[in-house]
Amino acid sequence: MNVDESYQSNNQVVAYPAHDAPGPQLVSGGINLGFILDFARRRIWVILFSMLLMCGIGFTYFMVVPAPYTGVAVLKIDTRKFQLFQQPLSLGDQTIDEVESHLEALKSENLALKVITELHLADDAEFGRAAAIPIISNLIENRRPESETWRLRNALRIFEKHYAVERQGVSLIGISFESANAERSAQIANAIAQAYITEQLDAKYEVTRKGTKWLEGRIKELRDQVSAAQRAVIDYKAEYKMVDAGNGRLVTEQRLTDLNNQLTVARAKTSEMRARLDRISAALNDPADTGLINATASEVGNQLIMKLRTQYLDLAAREAEWSEKYGRDHLAVVGVRTNMRGIRASLRDELLRLRETYKSDYEVASEAEKLIEKQLQEAVAESQTSNEAQVSLGDLETSAETYKTLYDDFVKRYREATEQQSFPYTEARLITKAVPPIRSTYRKNLLIVAMTPFMGLVLGIGLGALLDFFDRGFRTSSQIEATLGLACIALVPLQGKQGKKTASQRAPSITGPSPDLISNKLGIASSVVEQPFSGFAEAIRTIKLVADLNGIVAANKVVGITSAIPDEGKSTIAAALALSIAQVGGRAILVDCDFRNPSLSRAITPNANAGILEVLSGKVALDEALSKEAYQRMAFLPVYSKVRIADSSELLSSSAMKRLFERLRHSYDYVIVDLPPLAPLADVRATTHLVDSYLLVVEWGATSAAIVQHALSRAPHVHERVVGAILNKVDMNALRLYDGNRAGYYRNKAYGRYGYTD
Secondary structure, three states: OOEEEEEEEOOEEEEEEHHHOOOOOEOOOOOEHHHHHHHHHHOHHHHHHHHHHHHHHHHHHHHHOOOOEEEEEEEEEOOOOOOOOOOOOOHHHHOOOHHHHHHHHHOOHHHHHHHHHHHOHHHOHHHOHHHOOHHHHHHOOOOOOOOHHHHHHHHHHHHHHHEEEEEEOOOEEEEEEEEOOHHHHHHHHHHHHHHHHHHHHHHHHHHHHHHHHHHHHHHHHHHHHHHHHHHHHHHHHHHOOOOEOOOOOEHHHHHHHHHHHHHHHHHHHHHHHHHHHHHHHHHHOOOOOHHHHHHHHHOOOOHHHHHHHHHHHHHHHHHHHHHHHHOOOOHHHHHHHHHHHHHHHHHHHHHHHHHHHHHHHHHHHHHHHHHHHHHHHHHHHHHHHHHHHHHHHHHHHHHHHHHHHHHHHHHHHHHHHHHHHHOOOOOEEEEEOOOOOOOOOOHHHHHHHHHHHHHHHHHHHHHHHHHHHHOOEOOOHHHHHHHHOOOEEEEEEOOOOOOOOOOOOOOOOOOOOEOOEOOOOOHHHHHHHHOOOEHHHHHHHHHHHHHHHHHHHOOOOEEEEEEOOOOOOHHHHHHHHHHHHHHOOOOEEEEEOOOOOOHHHHHHOOOOOOOHHHHHHOOOOHHHHOEEOOOOOEEEEOOOOOOOOOOHHHHHOOHHHHHHHHHHHHHOOEEEEEOOOOOOOOOHHHHOOOOOEEEEEEEOOOOEHHHHHHHHHOOHHHHOOEEEEEEEEEOHHHHOOOOHHHHHHHOOHHHHHHOOEO
């Protein structure tokens, strides 16, 4: 693995290996196709297993559960409302969709329970335990019998699964029921329709019956109220002597009207008598007697006056004629004039007599008028009292009339309700009766079978996502960089048993254990020397290169190797890095500072009798405590302790330890320090005055990201000196499942041209 680019941060050079370069994964809309493909490759077996499982379940369902028959009955809904009290339809009533109400009513549990009870479906095997898949049914046959309530509820549950209602057009409702038996499906569909119609009739009958009973009581109350109101009117009239004249008017009102009419006639007669009297008086008072003759012309009803006037007019004509003929002084003319004076005297006498008659009639008419006026005044006074009483009488009569109208209306409604009770009406009627279907309905079963692969796909994706959710470890270098903000220096492959050595490899450098020699039990770390072309060795060299590059810009002789938790392979990485440095001629020393658990010392120098603790205490010299590899320029300073050390952090932070490390700096090119893990101990935080930079080892897919983050946050001074992270124990075959876009980077057959081996 080569280093393609590096950057400088905090006076350190941090290198990114080539596999950290992100590849194009996003498409338009922000969909990460790379992630989706990686997830599919990673969880393909889970998804395939889920799909096969669901397909098997669907196929079993299709083979075991018979295809149902569907019986369909159709109801017609008459949207005309029946109302016990017929009232004008309001705008709010017109907006109600009655068909929807019937749809909801058809779905009610009460209706289903009626059909179940009527047809004894709770005792039917199709609606009991045997309704389940036969294989399962056989397993539960020996269970104790359930209660009647449970059997009904269980039958209702199964009934509702096979029962459906849907609207067809404007006012039609289709009732469908699925059953394994064709005749039973039609029977139940028709039973539901008939039960609903019967329920509607019973409801209408019950409403009508209750309404009729209520009307009877109400009519009785109204009858009593009408009687009381009419009796109050009669009593009030009697109290105030208000007698009806027979034409809808009271006697006082009729009498007042009659008196007004009589007064008008009397006044007209008085005026007429007065006019006659004045006319005769004026004629009698005329000194020339001219008015006397003219006045007599108006009295045409008097025969004597008419005769005298006629005679007088004849004499006047004769007198005028003879005067002209014989002269005014002729005896004949004078005799005529004498006769004329006699006639005028007779006329005067007759007019005087008439004047006395008229005068008497005028006085009589005046007296009659005054009498009528007096009676009218008395009638007006009586009418005022009657009018005041009539206001209260009007209220009583209005109340009586209102009660009478209500009574008549309720009697009419009572007749209608009685008729409706004898012939109840319902909006629903069966127009298409369900008949046993000829063919079964495979559509539903086929649909279920067709959906099972998709259900399996969804289940597999869900299980895969669940597995990924619980997989909190680091799987790719980009995850380390994004989560921890550290460069992923190298991906160290998982090493199994050490394979056979190639012919080009040298003989083992260790021939046997020695107190001053490192044991040949270097284990996996020895692969750096024994298998120099392996991926493990190349990863270690990448780590060494990063350490070298950081040493260019700052002192980087002391490199600490740590991890968040134990067993992540930090000791192996430390030993392999020291061997890699020594292999190229560098003077390197590997120091075991894991005082609590010196696993590296136990593996490499199991027979050592002195170590770093003895050097610090001055019991032995440094050279005496060192163990050396025979053919490499690598030394190892172990830990020799038979008991677990409690104050290990105090030892690491002591001045003696600092003096020791200063000596090691001058004696070696690199001091590789195997440190304890960060999470359980405070030891690593006590080494910041000793170590120039740290390398954090993270086990692939095992260590939780939260644990690593928490461990680094608790050691900020260590965190700021961490050069980068090493993803250890990587399964290179499985890695492509998490980073498929760069799978060709990790595994490529062409790498073999450069001696690269797994």
